Amino acid sequence: MRYEITGKNGFQPTDAIRAYVEKKMVKVINFFDNNAVDYARIVLSAYKNFTKVEVTIPSPYIILRSEVKDPDMYAAIDKTVDKLSQQIRKHKTKVRKEMQKGGAKSIFTQEFDTEALEKEVKANNLVKSKKISIKPMTVDDAITAMELSGHDFFIFLDINTFDPRIVYRRDDGDYAVIDAAPEKNK
Structure with missing residues (x-):
């Protein structure tokens, strides 16, 4: 597994931050089968009032992406790992169906709590449709x-x-x- 950790907006990641990112990303990468993910791209940015962590993990049938802002870089890293884990849980069933159409077995190695998954999906249903006129x-x-x-x-x-x-x-x-x-x- 390869991690592309870069800084943006004048921020240069230290060795300690790089090690922390890699340690935390293992939690997300462990959801995937060994050959499903080649690399993860992590961009760390610092602004006047906050820091931002952007993560992109391309894999077959799904591209995970997360962007989190927080005043503390370490907290932003923790939050983005949690956000990516939630995305995997949410889209697990959909991804498996797409993979079966293509003849693949699975890209995930861990099972998830299906009751928690159902609650999360119910909370993300389309609840409003709006028609507008554009000028x-x-x-x-x-x-x-x-x-x-x-x-x-x-x-x-x-x-x-x-x-x-x-x-x-x-x-x-x-x-x-x-x-x-x-x-x-x-």
Whole structure:
């Protein structure tokens, strides 16, 4: 198992933090069969008021991803390991069904508490559907509309192309735009 541990935003992980990350990640990696996971990518960032831990674990049939912020780096590492473990528990049945379609046996080595799994899945059901009308506007107008609405994102049509776009507020306070243009036929 290979760990790609990198720092971001000026943060340089110490040997102690690297050892702590590897020790904690074993808890998540142990859920998988020996050959199911080759590596885990961990990005550690430090900001003015908090630290952030981002983990990506690509494996067959599933890509686990977690992003956790906390004032303390060690607490953020602990929380992200817990979050990844919950994701595995939540998606275990779905992943097994996909694997059986492809002829694979299992990528997981440990069994989970199915009663706890059922409670968690029930808590994550879709509970609301909403229909909105989207209007053509500029990115600046969309940011203003988003701020006025009090939401963290806003869907709009690009004023020039009429393609759907999504503007959202990033964790660092800046804004970003996602182009949601339909795929063109080749």
